[in-house]
Amino acid sequence: xxxxxxxxxxxxxxxxxxxxxxxxxxxxxxxxxxxxxxxxxxxxxxxxxxxxxxxxxxxxxxxxxxxxxxxxxxxxxxxxxxxxxxxxxxxxxxxxxxxxxxxxxxxxxxxxxxxxxxxxxxxxxxxxxxxxxxxxxxxxxxxxxxxxxxxxxxxxxxxxxxxxxxxxxxxxxxxxxxxxxxxxxxxxxxxxxxxxxxxxxxxxxxxxxxxxxxxxxxxxxxxxxxxxxxxxxxxxxxxxxxxxxxxxxxx
Amino acid sequence: xxxxxxxxxxxxxxxxxxxxxxxxxxxxxxxxxxxxxxxxxxxxxxxxxxxxxxxxxxxxxxxxxxxxxxxxxxxxxxxxxxxxxxxxxxxxxxxxxxxxxxxxxxxxxxxxxxxxxxxxxxxxxxxxxxxxxxxxxxxxxxxxxxxxxxxxxxxxxxxxxxxxxxxxxxxxxxxxxxxxxxxxxxxxxxxxxxxxxxxxxxxxxxxxxxxxxxxxxxxxxxxxxxxxxxx
Numbered sequence: 001x002x003x004x005x006x007x008x009x010x011x012x013x014x015x016x017x018x019x020x021x022x023x024x025x026x027x028x029x030x031x032x033x034x035x036x037x038x039x040x041x042x043x044x045x046x047x048x049x050x051x052x053x054x055x056x057x058x059x060x061x062x063x064x065x066x067x068x069x070x071x072x073x074x075x076x077x078x079x080x081x082x083x084x085x086x087x088x089x090x091x092x093x094x095x096x097x098x099x100x101x102x103x104x105x106x107x108x109x110x111x112x113x114x115x116x117x118x119x120x121x122x123x124x125x126x127x128x129x130x131x132x133x134x135x136x137x138x139x140x141x142x143x144x145x146x147x148x149x150x151x152x153x154x155x156x157x158x159x160x161x162x163x164x165x166x167x168x169x170x171x172x173x174x175x176x177x178x179x180x181x182x183x184x185x186x187x188x189x190x191x192x193x194x195x196x197x198x199x200x201x202x203x204x205x206x207x208x209x210x211x212x213x214x215x216x217x218x219x220x221x222x223x224x225x226x227x228x229x230x231x232x233x234x235x236x237x238x239x240x241x242x243x244x245x246x247x248x249x250x251x
Numbered sequence: 252x253x254x255x256x257x258x259x260x261x262x263x264x265x266x267x268x269x270x271x272x273x274x275x276x277x278x279x280x281x282x283x284x285x286x287x288x289x290x291x292x293x294x295x296x297x298x299x300x301x302x303x304x305x306x307x308x309x310x311x312x313x314x315x316x317x318x319x320x321x322x323x324x325x326x327x328x329x330x331x332x333x334x335x336x337x338x339x340x341x342x343x344x345x346x347x348x349x350x351x352x353x354x355x356x357x358x359x360x361x362x363x364x365x366x367x368x369x370x371x372x373x374x375x376x377x378x379x380x381x382x383x384x385x386x387x388x389x390x391x392x393x394x395x396x397x398x399x400x401x402x403x404x405x406x407x408x409x410x411x412x413x414x415x416x417x418x419x420x421x422x423x424x425x426x427x428x429x430x431x432x433x434x435x436x437x438x439x440x441x442x443x444x445x446x447x448x449x450x451x452x453x454x455x456x457x458x459x460x461x462x463x464x465x466x467x468x469x470x471x472x473x474x475x476x477x478x479x480x481x482x
Contacts, residue, residue, distance in 0.1 A: 078475070130429045137426040144416035153479040154412045158426065161408055161472050165429075 005083055007224050014217045021214045028207035035200035043197075049113050050197075056106040057185075058205040059099045062212055063131060064166055066096035070138075071163040074156035084220070086152040087227075089159060090142055091219035095212055097135035104128060115179060123172035124180035131169060134162040264349035265357050272361030275334075283365045286323050287373050293319040294377045305382045312381035313391065313442035320370050320395060321402065321431050327366050328406040328427070329413065329420045331358060332477065336414050342481055351477060352470040355411075359403045359469070367399025383442070390445035390455070394438040397458040404462070404469035405430050411476035434461060 036054035043050035073089035076082045107125070108118045119125065138155050145151040173182045185191045191198055236242060259267070276282045297315050301307060308315075335341040345351050374395050375388045383391070409427040413419040441454035 126432075130432060133425075133429045137422075137429065140422055140425055141412060141416070144413070144418070144422050146417075150415075150479070150482075153482075154416075154476060157408075157472055157476050157479070158412055161430070 007084065010084060011221060011224060014221055018214065018217055018221075021210060021217065025207060025210040025214045028203060028210055032200060032204040032207045035203055040197050040200045046114060049110065052106055052110040053197075054200055054204045056103060056110055057201060058208040059102040059106065060128070061205055062208050063096060063100040063103050063128070064169060065209070066092050066099060066212065067131065067135070067159075067163070067166055070096065070159045071166075074159040077152070077156045078160070084224075086149075086156060087223050088216070088220055089156060090152055091223055092216055093135055093138050093142070093155075095215055095219070097132065097139065099208075099212070100128065100132045100135060104132065120179050122178040122180055123176035124169065124178050127165060127169040127172050131165055134165060138162070259348075261349055261353060264347070265353055268344075268349070268354050268357035269361050269364075272358055273364060276361065276365045282327055283369050286327055286366045287369050289326060290319055290323040290370055290373060291377065293322065294381065297381070309382040309384060312378060312383040313387060313439050313446075315381060316374055316377050316383075316391065317395075317435050317439045317442075320374065320399070321428070321435060323370060324366055324399065324402045324406065325424050325427060327362065328410045329423050331362060331407060331410040332414055333410075333419075336480070341477065345477065345481055351474040355407055355470045355473045355477070356466075359400075359407050362406070363400050363403040367395070367403055371395035371399055384446045386448075387442040387446040390441045390451040393455055394441040394451070394458060397455055397462055398434045398438045401434050401458070401462045401465045402431060404465040407473040408469050408476065411473040411480065414477070414480040434458065437461070 032054070036051055040051065040054070042048050070089045070092050073085045073092070077085035077089065104125075111120070112118050138158055141158055142151040142155040145154070172178065173180055184193050185198070185201070193201070232243065294315055297311075298308060301311070332341060335344065344354055347354070371392055374391050378385075378388055378391055406427055409423045409430075412426065413423045416422055437454050437458050441451040441458070444454055445451040
């Protein structure tokens with residue numbers, strides 16, 4: 001991890017990796033969409049509306065995964081003062097909030113035909129809604145300070161405080177009587193979902209993950225460049241005209 | 252502590268911090284009274300809002316009392332560290348021999364004595380106003396007595412994180428309310444269980460467990476937040 005602590009090396013490595021990762025995400029998303037909408041069979045009970053699962057479940061997995069990543073990055077930032085870890089945690093948060101929102105909305109759209117209601121206050125839905133507010137609170141806190149470093153450190157502590165919600169979400173369907181379906185993939189005893197549906201689901205999950213990593217790398221690179229611009233602006237205001245020599249094209 | 256005196260034992264320093272915070276809170280004239288007044292006022296708004304039908308109020312009464320208690324507890328939180336932060340005494344406190352975690356624990360205790368405890372004592376009276384079944388009053392007081400320490404402790408984390416932030420008060424509520432939800436669910440559940448005869452003991456035990464978990468963990472998180480606010 002400390003090999004990537006140098007922002008310049010990170011920029012070089014991520015710049016080389018990014019086109020491949022992006023192409024990989026696009027291919028997987030396209031392939032996964034075809035598999036989900038065309039190849040996967042309709043459910044024996046739910047018919048065609050089961051296809052929402054191929055968006056709803058991967059986005060839910062991403063919402064949890066991203067928060068766990070944020071917590072790990074925050075821990076790295078606080079324990080080892082890793083310079084890029086804070087940035088990584090901050091830049092992952094909007095993506096996590098986005099996936100949580102997709103999960104909640106797609107879940108509502110699925111719930112209306114299946115359960116007859118847009119929303120129900122069971123343990124799984126409530127804890128995911130709490131996760132959404134934890135993401136929003138994190139974003140509000142990080143941007144509430146004039147000094148970006150202060151905001152990043154405060155956010156790191158908040159991310160670690162909120163990580164207790166992740167196991168609650170995962171096990172909520174086991175610990176409480178919920179309307180939401182119990183675990184069908186990640187459970188002891190193996191998945192209870194048929195292979196012809198499990199495969200498109202896993203393809204979409206990998207596609208969403210690749211998409212997340214692509215967007216995350218782009219965001220971190222943008223943040224590093226923004227930090228550089230800010231430093232340059234500060235130096236410029238210190239001594240106006242300082243960079244004019246460098247900016248003039250070589251004669 | 253006066254320079255030159257023998258260093259006080261941690262327990263004595265702890266007591267000193269609690270007494271200092273209590274004295275400051277009481278000197279500011281009725282911090283506790285204002286919190287209780289808000290509590291009563293907010294509860295009284297509900298019959299105006301949902302209509303005075305007794306069965307309705309009795310049904311939702313325990314929820315109303317708990318939610319307004321939560322909001323009342325939030326009110327005095329941002330002042331927990333702010334006054335000391337602004338005049339520089341927080342830095343001195345952080346450098347004192349008593350560890351910052353213990354100091355924060357002492358502040359949380361003082362906060363609870365001034366907000367949580369009065370709320371717990373006034374709650375049955377509000378239960379009377381809303382017409383909650385008297386079988387639930389004991390559980391209400393017990394649940395609030397067990398739940399409000401967690402509220403104070405979790406609140407110190409939020410207060411420390413938002414030190415010096417823009418619009419800190421509202422931000423504090425946004426950060427803390429999701430973390431308060433378990434206490435709310437268990438507390439309201441305890442009263443409902445007592446009324447329906449199912450027994451409130453499991454709820455009270457889990458509330459106590461939450462308080463026990465918050466006791467070491469919240470000061471750890473708040474101390475880290477205070478240290479990074481002082482950097």
